[in-house]
Amino acid sequence: MSETKVFSLADIKQHMSDKSCWLVVHGKVYDVTEFLEEHPGGYDIIVSSTGRDATSDFEEIGHSNSAKKLLEKYLIGEYEGGDSMPPRAPVAGATSRGQDSCRVC
Ligand code: HEM
Numbered sequence: 001m002s003e004t005k006v007f008s009l010a011d012i013k014q015h016m017s018d019k020s021c022w023l024v025v026h027g028k029v030y031d032v033t034e035f036l037e038e039h040p041g042g043y044d045i046i047v048s049s050t051g052r053d054a055t056s057d058f059e060e061i062g063h064s065n066s067a068k069k070l071l072e073k074y075l076i077g078e079y080e081g082g083d084s085m086p087p088r089a090p091v092a093g094a095t096s097r098g099q100d101s102c103r104v105c
Pocket residue numbers: 023030032035039040041042045046049054057058061062063064065066067068070071074
């Protein structure tokens with residue numbers, strides 16, 4: 001078994017398209033590019049869950065156990081912040097250094 005790779009938010013944000021598509025679910029990073037075409041829910045819905053924490057998107061749909069098992073096939077590593085990934089894309093221009101608290105709210 002090779003060592004677990006750890007990815008930053010900046011890494012993850014480079015894979016937000018159908019050319020290269022990573023998902024973060026429960027703090028783990030999945031490269032689902034190859035799965036996009038096969039996804040029964042369509043590929044655009046997955047692409048729209050990239051670049052942020054996709055855990056609630058994935059869980060709220062009520063995916064079957066076989067869908068959860070399928071996810072394991074695409075595991076490539078972990079997010080450096082564990083479960084602390086922003087659920088929505090941070091405010092435009094914010095840094096990924098953890099100082100992106102909202103100035104408006
Ligand atoms: C790599 C991650 C994912 C895998 C492996 C996956 C797998 C699957 C599978 C196997 C199904 C068929 C039903 C089932 O067995 O539960 C399904 C349906 C569905 N998935 Fe995903 N899914 C993933 C990510 C997502 C994400 C991030 C969303 C975003 C909300 C999503 C939305 C849906 C929807 C809406 C359906 C229902 C499609 C329908 O019945 O019309 N999935 N998915």
